[in-house]
Amino acid sequence: MALCLKQVFNKDKTFRPRKKFEPGTQRFELYKKAQASLKSGLDLKTVVQLPPGESINDWIAVHVVDFFNRINLIYGTMSEYCTEKSCPIMSGGLKYEYRWQDDSKYKKPTKLSAPQYMCMLMDWIEMLINNEDIFPTRIGVPFPKQFQQVCTKILTRLFRVFVHVYIHHFDSIINMGAEAHVNTCYKHFYYFIREFSLVDHRELEPLVRMPQ
Amino acid sequence: QGSVDCPNLEFEYGDADGHGAELAELYSYTEEPELSTNRRCFEEDFHAQVQGRRWLELDRTQQKAYVMRLLDGLEVVNRDKRLKVARAILYLAQGVFGDCDNEGDVLHWSRHNSFLLYQLGTFTAFLELLNMEIDNSQACSSALRKPAISLADSTELRVLLSVMYLMVENIRVEQEADPPEWKTCRETFRMELSFPVHTEEPFALLLFTMVTKFCSGHAPHFPMKKVLLLLWKVLLFTLGGFEALQAMKVRKREELGLPPLPEDSIQVMRSMRAASPPTYSIELMDQQQQKRGHRSRRPLMKQDSLDIYNERDPFKNDEAGVDEEENDDVDSGIEGELDLMERDTIIPAMPAQRPPIERVSFPKGLPWAPKVRQKDIEHFLEASRNKFIGFTLGQDTETLIGLPRPIHESVKTLKQHKYVSISDIQIKNEEELERCPMSLGEEDVQETPCEILYRAMLYNLPQYMIALLKILLAAAPTSKAKTDSINILADVLPEEMPITVLQSMKLGIDVNRHKEIIVKSISALLLLLLKHFKLNHIYQFEYVSQHLVFANCIPLILKFFNQNILSYITAKNSISVLDYPHCTVCELPELTAESLEAGDNNQFCWRNLFSCINLLRILNKLTKWKHSRTMMLVVFKSAPILKRALKVKQAMMQLYVLKLLKIQTKYLGRQWRKSNMKTMSAIYQKVRHRMNDDWAYGNDIDARPWDFQAEECTLRANIEAFNSRRYDKPQDSEFAPVDNCLQSVLGQRLELPEDFHYSYELWLEREVFSQPIRWEELLHYQ
Numbered sequence: 001m002a003l004c005l006k007q008v009f010n011k012d013k014t015f016r017p018r019k020k021f022e023p024g025t026q027r028f029e030l031y032k033k034a035q036a037s038l039k040s041g042l043d044l045k046t047v048v049q050l051p052p053g054e055s056i057n058d059w060i061a062v063h064v065v066d067f068f069n070r071i072n073l074i075y076g077t078m079s080e081y082c083t084e085k086s087c088p089i090m091s092g093g094l095k096y097e098y099r100w101q102d103d104s105k106y107k108k109p110t111k112l113s114a115p116q117y118m119c120m121l122m123d124w125i126e127m128l129i130n131n132e133d134i135f136p137t138r139i140g141v142p143f144p145k146q147f148q149q150v151c152t153k154i155l156t157r158l159f160r161v162f163v164h165v166y167i168h169h170f171d172s173i174i175n176m177g178a179e180a181h182v183n184t185c186y187k188h189f190y191y192f193i194r195e196f197s198l199v200d201h202r203e204l205e206p207l208v209r210m211p212q
Numbered sequence: 213q214g215s216v217d218c219p220n221l222e223f224e225y226g227d228a229d230g231h232g233a234e235l236a237e238l239y240s241y242t243e244e245p246e247l248s249t250n251r252r253c254f255e256e257d258f259h260a261q262v263q264g265r266r267w268l269e270l271d272r273t274q275q276k277a278y279v280m281r282l283l284d285g286l287e288v289v290n291r292d293k294r295l296k297v298a299r300a301i302l303y304l305a306q307g308v309f310g311d312c313d314n315e316g317d318v319l320h321w322s323r324h325n326s327f328l329l330y331q332l333g334t335f336t337a338f339l340e341l342l343n344m345e346i347d348n349s350q351a352c353s354s355a356l357r358k359p360a361i362s363l364a365d366s367t368e369l370r371v372l373l374s375v376m377y378l379m380v381e382n383i384r385v386e387q388e389a390d391p392p393e394w395k396t397c398r399e400t401f402r403m404e405l406s407f408p409v410h411t412e413e414p415f416a417l418l419l420f421t422m423v424t425k426f427c428s429g430h431a432p433h434f435p436m437k438k439v440l441l442l443l444w445k446v447l448l449f450t451l452g453g454f455e456a457l458q459a460m461k462v463r464k465r466e467e468l469g470l471p472p473l474p475e476d477s478i479q480v481m482r483s484m485r486a487a488s489p490p491t492y493s494i495e496l497m498d499q500q501q502q503k504r505g506h507r508s509r510r511p512l513m514k515q516d517s518l519d520i521y522n523e524r525d526p527f528k529n530d531e532a533g534v535d536e537e538e539n540d541d542v543d544s545g546i547e548g549e550l551d552l553m554e555r556d557t558i559i560p561a562m563p564a565q566r567p568p569i570e571r572v573s574f575p576k577g578l579p580w581a582p583k584v585r586q587k588d589i590e591h592f593l594e595a596s597r598n599k600f601i602g603f604t605l606g607q608d609t610e611t612l613i614g615l616p617r618p619i620h621e622s623v624k625t626l627k628q629h630k631y632v633s634i635s636d637i638q639i640k641n642e643e644e645l646e647r648c649p650m651s652l653g654e655e656d657v658q659e660t661p662c663e664i665l666y667r668a669m670l671y672n673l674p675q676y677m678i679a680l681l682k683i684l685l686a687a688a689p690t691s692k693a694k695t696d697s698i699n700i701l702a703d704v705l706p707e708e709m710p711i712t713v714l715q716s717m718k719l720g721i722d723v724n725r726h727k728e729i730i731v732k733s734i735s736a737l738l739l740l741l742l743k744h745f746k747l748n749h750i751y752q753f754e755y756v757s758q759h760l761v762f763a764n765c766i767p768l769i770l771k772f773f774n775q776n777i778l779s780y781i782t783a784k785n786s787i788s789v790l791d792y793p794h795c796t797v798c799e800l801p802e803l804t805a806e807s808l809e810a811g812d813n814n815q816f817c818w819r820n821l822f823s824c825i826n827l828l829r830i831l832n833k834l835t836k837w838k839h840s841r842t843m844m845l846v847v848f849k850s851a852p853i854l855k856r857a858l859k860v861k862q863a864m865m866q867l868y869v870l871k872l873l874k875i876q877t878k879y880l881g882r883q884w885r886k887s888n889m890k891t892m893s894a895i896y897q898k899v900r901h902r903m904n905d906d907w908a909y910g911n912d913i914d915a916r917p918w919d920f921q922a923e924e925c926t927l928r929a930n931i932e933a934f935n936s937r938r939y940d941k942p943q944d945s946e947f948a949p950v951d952n953c954l955q956s957v958l959g960q961r962l963e964l965p966e967d968f969h970y971s972y973e974l975w976l977e978r979e980v981f982s983q984p985i986r987w988e989e990l991l992h993y994q
Binding site for chain 1: 599616618882885908909911
């Protein structure tokens with residue numbers, strides 16, 4: 001509880017639970033839609049486990065890039081509905097708000113609109129991924145020591161995309177009939193980050209009622 | 213920007229338009245008065261010879277006799293008299309329309325007379341006349357001196373070419389009711405055009421020469437539209453159309469022992485439906501509905517839609533289970549929306565045909581089986597070996613030791629979809645022939661019409677390509693006439709320029725139509741050449757492609773598409789009452805400005821849509837698998853131009869646009885992909901997948917530019933090696949055979965000095981017997 005309050009009042013954190021919150025009628029609808037998934041015959045829980053002989057950094061790296069690409073496309077499918085007007089701040093429901101911070105223009109956590117946040121986020125991830133020092137592509141070049149921390153940060157922020165999409169734009173996803181796809185991608189993502197404990201459980205709070 | 217809502221276009225692609233349409237396009241509207249002139253020339257002579265009867269009433273022998281007389285009349289020295297006779301013959305080929313009641317009759321007699329004329333040797337006679345006209349330097353120089361060339365300057369040529377065109381086009385098209393002697397006629401004509409007896413070269417070459425002569429400025433009076441139409445049809449006739457190409461390809465694969473093609477591409481494309489971006493939501497909703505298994509509603513489109521995240525393994529059986537229970541309230545909401553959409557759509561549901569697959573069944577919903585190249589498997593294995601083992605094995609695709617199980621499975625899957633093309637085999641053969649010229653001996657080259665054509669074209673091929681592109685550029689709607697060095701309108705402009713508004717409008721339409729037909733013939737003949745050469749030998753195709761690329765074909769085609777494509781496709785540059793054969797049998801109504809503007813009732817312009825598809829296909833062929841040329845597409849910023857072309861709701865055209873976009877997506881960046889999800893979906897849905905192809909996610913923004921030159925240079929070297937090996941006379945080479953037959957060597961005359969027969973014994977002793985034979989010198993390299 002104390003931890004929660006600290007979060008609320010800590011302006012240096014980019015993740016702030018919103019001060020007001022509403023009971024979960026929206027959440028309940030979400031619950032029903034979240035049942036839909038692709039029947040792929042793949043058990044995502046086992047699929048994310050590190051295969052024998054595989055290096056863990058390699059495994060994580062490949063998944064980070066893959067999730068980045070897929071989430072980018074997911075956002076793309078409904079990006080026309082996510083505008084400055086519809087989402088003036090990057091939020092995960094009425095309770096959670098995300099602010100952007102990086103090492104260049106936004107040294108302090110700043111409130112950005114959802115499209116702006118997404119743009120910054122994707123550019124930032126892309127820059128990291130293309131950085132040979134962090135994501136080396138040549139065989140034999142080792143990963144940096146802080147690699148898993150970098151990935152944690154990337155995956156944490158990617159998680160926020162899911163939060164925003166699920167809470168604010170799921171109706172568009174439904175209109176496109178893509179909920180099964182998004183759900184499956186989310187499931188895969190969720191199992192992956194749980195398997196390797198890559199995202200802090202507090203960040204997972206906004207979607208904690210999602211059936212797994 | 214044209215109408216946003218383009219209806220689905222009912223367009224059937226083929227070798228050419230309908231028979232009547234093709235014949236109509238031979239003539240410009242300015243030429244229309246000449247139809248009566250032709251009739252007059254015929255009737256004057258005919259009524260003098262055969263009184264009181266009509267051509268249709270004569271029996272075959274009498275018709276033959278008359279034609280023979282006419283042909284004799286061609287041999288006069290007087291040019292004007294010759295022209296009159298030629299016009300009479302043209303009237304025959306046009307169907308003696310003066311005696312016909314309706315269009316059907318005209319076309320029937322046109323065909324009948326064409327066969328008759330051919331059987332009596334008319335084509336050969338006209339070929340001689342054509343040669344004479346081409347070499348007529350007087351006509352050339354007088355044309356050059358004129359400030360403004362009009363169609364009067366090409367009168368003779370137009371008559372000659374029209375007769376030849378009518379013969380080729382009428383005989384080329386098979387009809388079911390054809391008598392067997394006509395079938396033989398067709399084969400003979402095809403042979404005559406493909407395998408020249410009297411001349412060294414096939415007839416097509418003469419027409420290519422006309423094109424280059426025109427472009428060089430030496431013969432500005434040549435009627436290019438007719439030349440190009442004739443060239444196109446001659447190539448179509450002698451080489452074969454798309455269906456023939458497909459059959460040849462199937463046969464050739466059998467001969468080479470290759471597995472059959474995974475699908476019949478012509479069939480697949482016929483059954484593809486256009487993607488309509490605004491109704492993208494419909495496709496996915498329909499997909500969703502199908503998944504729920506509702507039978508009550510007739511689905512809008514059977515083709516499954518985007519499934520980027522579908523992790524379903526296509527090689528496992530479909531899930532037999534039922535989906536989890538859905539809340540009905542939710543469903544009805546969506547179905548209600550589905551109702552509204554359904555009413556708006558015009559598209560009827562048509563199940564996409566799934567051709568039977570022998571080897572592996574590919575995912576439902578995708579029209580094309582995935583393909584894998586041998587080198588894709590090699591690269592995949594090399595990367596895996598590098599990672600897991602640390603060293604590579606070159607082109608070995610069998611050794612899987614030391615690699616984890618998932619890699620084994622991947623290789624198995626890749627191999628299941630391996631596709632070896634005829635080109636792959638030809639390239640390998642060529643490598644071997646280059647490496648072992650002695651042991652493999654002379655290559656056994658089949659003398660097909662295509663091979664003969666290539667051999668004849670080889671020497672001047674670059675010039676032919678440059679000339680064709682020059683004309684194409686001049687005829688493109690986006691080009692400005694004044695800057696061109698060539699005047700392609702010489703054979704459509706009347707001698708006297710129009711004075712009334714109506715005349716101007718008519719000429720305007722005529723000029724546009726003229727240019728459209730030129731674009732049509734060039735686009736069709738280039739595509740035919742590329743396809744036939746590719747099948748014949750890949751390096752022949754590469755030779756032509758390289759010259760097209762060096763002549764800036766890629767930016768030319770992109771420039772062509774950088775216009776309002778929708779309005780080009782729906783252009784109405786025709787005056788149907790003036791079209792042949794309608795104008796020959798019906799009363800010409802009063803033309804008004806309104807009727808000219810209204811045009812015809814067609815949904816779209818067949819020839820323009822045909823041209824667009826051809827140009828897209830050519831662009832695809834030039835850029836496929838060529839990194840340097842794909843980068844040209846990126847550098848020329850072709851993506852927005854191509855996207856605009858997607859507005860045309862015709863499946864085949866969209867397919868070729870999507871293919872061009874697919875090869876670029878990995879260079880366009882994440883931002884482009886994110887904002888063009890609908891296009892990405894359409895690519896996924898309609899274009900063949902290449903396994904391990906990172907088209908959707910790859911991010912090679914800075915592709916290595918220094919590789920481009922190297923790629924084209926290597927290709928050029930291979931092409932030159934091929935051409936010189938197959939076609940150059942063997943020069944002073946190491947491999948020229950040495951005569952070591954004792955008889956022939958002894959039989960040669962040698963100049964010996966006078967006193968040799970006295971001193972030869974001494975000579976022998978000194979020069980031969982006492983010289984030691986140093987055998988080891990055979991092993992020394994000289």
